[in-house]
Structure formats: structure tokens, C-alpha cells
């Protein structure tokens with residue numbers, strides 16, 4: 046049998062695309078006015094699909110093959126007929142967003158690649174240039190009508206950390222299933238939700254015929270979870286070679302927190318102006334192997350375990366208030382309940398007290414200090430052999446008021462404190478510079494305006510990213526780097542990052558699309574909005 050190599054998502058050859066079209070037409074005719082109706086009409090119309098229609102689509106396969114071969118692998122009339130038809134529909138924002146949600150679920154369930162089919166306008170518009178970087182990362186350039194305006198850049202990433210079905214997920218982690226209004230799946234929060242939100246918004250704005258004045262880049266990395274050394278780093282290299290300087294960069298890394306900061310009345314949108322530094326240390330102990338029946342007084346495992354325990358029992362010093370988190374809490378102070386409002390307004394006096402309260406919770410502790418997490422421990426090859434080698438990896442996130450050098454020296458000399466434990470630096474970098482957030486800072490104010498356009502009574506404040514993002518590689522291209530995703534997170538959500546039951550609500554996903562759709566337009570405004578950080 047001859048096997049034809051053809052991308053599984055090829056729209057010309059995939060009969061499901063025609064069925065999607067039929068479904069959309071049928072549902073559109075019935076004008077669903079709410080989510081329940083949309084779901085009902087989708088199910089009803091899907092059930093009505095006739096067997097003969099499916100048979101016809103299968104029978105027309107040879108014709109499609111012939112057309113694709115004639116087009117030398119390019120798009121054929123079958124694809125464009127479908128796409129043109131979609132463009133003639135009078136989409137309401139509401140209806141469009143629902144379709145986008147169906148697409149995002151489809152994407153999670155069936156494909157690990159960005160699909161041309163899902164964003165036909167993005168991939169066919171003459172205003173958009175798309176290129177692959179380092180084979181798997183995506184760089185889009187959306188041309189503006191006014192080339193004299195400095196471009197900005199949006200970042201997100203398509204890779205995810207592993208997820209195991211054995212870890213008690215409520216739904217399989219790569220199913221993209223929807224349950225009780227949430228789309229579940231590895232990457233929904235970190236960071237495929239942003240990928241889909243940005244592209245969906247771009248698709249929509251292009252379909253509407255909007256031509257941005259200010260050009261912008263979209264960078265979608267493929268290896269952020271392993272430091273972006275191929276994806277983001279090569280995107281930066283390319284942009285540098287092309288002489289690009291960016292007005293601002295917006296990446297993941299902070300969000301709208303609702304109920305996560307105890308004592309704060311209502312949700313707060315925290316636009317992170319910096320992110321922590323990081324280092325990974327490898328601790329190891331070696332000794333000759335021996336028989337388990339004659340154990341030495343101390344084993345490699347015992348020595349290393351003791352060192353690891355010392356690290357856990359001696360957290361790095363409290364630095365709360367000395368980095369950008371100080372500004373964040375001062376901006377939020379008036380929204381805290383009494384007496385926290387008074388305490389937060391006087392950090393010069395109360396910072397040590399607040400630090401002791403915040404360190405009790407693992408999420409808020411991350412704002413207080415350089416954190417220490419022992420993430421891997423390997424030793425031993427056989428249950429009756431004394432292990433000749435034991436190693437542990439320690440992942441540290443460095444508070445802005447500390448340096449990489451300082452962290453290394455504290456760990457080496459005071460905490461591990463045992464010369465038999467070898468310490469190697471796997472990698473490390475200092476905390477990132479603090480981006481401006483005053484009233485003249487275009488990027489910060491435009492992100493803030495976009496949040497307020499969507500949520501007029503939202504508190505917006507500069508924040509701090511306690512993890513790391515691809516944006517850190519962009520510091521030579523812009524001094525204005527912000528980390529913010531317009532998703533609302535509630536207590537318990539922080540644990541879903543890299544944990545189980547990662548999910549995004551329909552509202553968060555819709556909000557994401559709306560946010561970027563508005564941001565594209567807000568970046569074209571001539572004068573910054575007259576807003577002050579203290580007005581809300």
C-alpha cells in the first residue's frame with residue numbers, strides 16, 4: 046500500500062471541515078441567544094447530519110486529492126470556498142466567541158500544532174507575515190499602516206509541562222473536555238489559553254477589516270518551560286539582526302487575583318513589572334559503593350538528605366517590601382480592610398510583620414523571599430547496595446532585592462554547610478529590571494486601559510511575577526516588559542499551574558479574546574488615557 050504523507054489537518058482533505066461548515070450554517074440560522082441554546086442547537090443540528098452527506102464527502106476525496114496535487118500542495122478552491130463562506134456570516138461578538146471556544150476545545154483535543162484551519166484569516170492575510178523559528182516557535186509580524194510608529198510584541202508559549210493521567214485529574218489532561226463551564230487540560234492556564242486568545246483576537250480583528258496603525262509582533266515559543274533557549278532566544282536573535290526595538294512587550298506571568306490576597310476587597314489586576322531571578326543548584330555526594338549488610342555510619346543518601354533538610358528548615362531571609370512587591374502592596378493598600386489598609390500604607394514600619402503573615406501561605410510566601418524548592422532527588426541502584434552517588438536539584442527563585450551571587454554564597458557557606466556535598470550551578474540569572482509604570486509609560490497604561498475597558502471598577506496595580514517567563518530574554522529589545530494575562534484566578538487556582546486539574550473558565554477564555562481584541566485597537570490611540578494609578 047502506498048502511504049501518502051499529508052498533514053492530518055489539511056483543510057482541503059479533511060471532510061470534517063465541511064461538516065463544521067454545515068453545522069455552523071444550521072446553528073447560525075436558528076440564531077442562538079444564549080449558551081444553553083447554542084449547545085442545544087449544536088447537538089440537534091449535529092444529530093440531523095445525514096449519512097448521504099457524509100458519504101458524498103468521502104466520495105469527493107479523489108477530486109480533492111487531484112486539486113491539491115494540481116495546486117502543488119497549496120490551498121485549493123475547496124478550502125477558500127469554506128473560508129469565504131464563513132466570512133459572509135454576520136458574526137456577533139457573542140456568537141464569534143462561542144465558535145472560538147469550540148475551536149479551542151477542538152485544538153486541545155485533537156492537535157498539538159497551530160492549525161492553519163483554525164485561523165484562516167491570520168494565515169492568509171497580506172498584513173500578516175508568519176515564520177517558524179527554530180523549527181517549532183512561531184513569529185508573526187502584523188504590519189501597521191503607520192510604519193513610523195514603534196511596534197510592540199505579545200508573547201505566549203505552546204509547550205507545557207508533563208501531565209500524568211495517574212495523577213487524579215477530573216478529566217484526562219489532554220482531552221480539552223469541558224466540565225461545569227471550565228475547559229480542562231494541561232496548558233489551559235500555562236499557556237495555550239493565551240496562544241489561542243491572541244490568535245483568536247487577531248483572526249477576529251482581521252475578519253472585521255481593521256487595519257492596525259501600529260505594527261506588532263506575536264512570538265509563540267515552543268520551549269518556555271525549559272527556559273526558552275531555542276524558541277525565545279532565537280526570536281530575540283532574529284529581531285536584533287533586523288534592528289527591531291520594541292515599545293513594550295506583554296507576556297504571561299500575572300493575572301487578576303480574586304480572593305488570593307487575604308483582606309483585599311474585590312479582585313485586583315496585577316500587571317507585573319518585573320520577575321524574580323532564578324537558579325538551579327545540583328547537590329551531590331559520592332563515596333565507594335558497599336554491601337548493605339555493613340553500612341557506613343553515614344551514607345550518600347543520608348548526607349544529602351540532611352543537607353536538603355537544612356535547606357528546607359532555613360529559608361532565605363525575609364525581604365518583603367524591598368522589591369517591586371512593596372510598590373504593589375502600597376498601591377493596593379486603600380483596598381484592604383482595616384487595619385490592613387493602615388498597615389499596608391506604612392510598609393516602612395510594618396513590612397517585617399506583614400512578611401511573617403504572608404510567609405504562612407505558599408503563594409504569598411513567594412513575594413517575601415528567595416524561595417528554595419528541592420525538585421529532584423536521585424540515588425541508589427539496588428536495594429542491597431549502599432548508593433555510591435546521590436544527587437538533588439534545588440530550584441530557587443530570587444527575590445528582586447537579592448542577587449544571584451549572594452544566593453549562591455549563602456547556600457554554599459551557611460546552609461548546605463557540609464564539604465562532602467558538592468554544589469554545582471546548573472544555571473542562574475539575576476532578578477529582572479523593573480519596567481516603568483508611571484503615567485507616561487505607554488505599555489503599562491495601555492494594558493491598564495484595556496483592563497478598565499473590560500472591567501471598569503477593577504483595581505489595577507503594578508505587580509510582580511514570582512515565576513519566570515520567556516519575556517526575560519527580551520530585555521535588550523525593550524525596557525518596558527510586562528507580564529499579565531487577563532484571567533481571573535481564585536483561591537486554589539495557583540495550585541493548578543503545573544499541578545492537576547489545570548483549567549480555564551469559559552469567561553476567562555472569552556475575556557482573553559476580548560482583551561487582546563481591544564488591546565490591538567488601544568495601541569493605536571494617539572494620546573495616553575488620563576488615568577492615575579490611584580484613581581481606582
Ligand SMILES: CCCCCCCC/C=C\CCCCCCCC(=O)N[C@@H](CC(N)=O)C(=O)O
Pocket residue numbers: 235269270271272297298299300301302408511512513514534539542
Ligand atoms: C507559578 C504559579 C504561581 C501562581 C501565583 C498566583 C497567581 C499569580 C497569577 C498568575 C500568573 C502565574 C503565571 C505563572 C507563569 C508561569 C510560567 C512558568 O511556569 N515558567 C517556568 C519557566 C522556567 N522553566 O523557568 C517557570 O518554572 O517559572
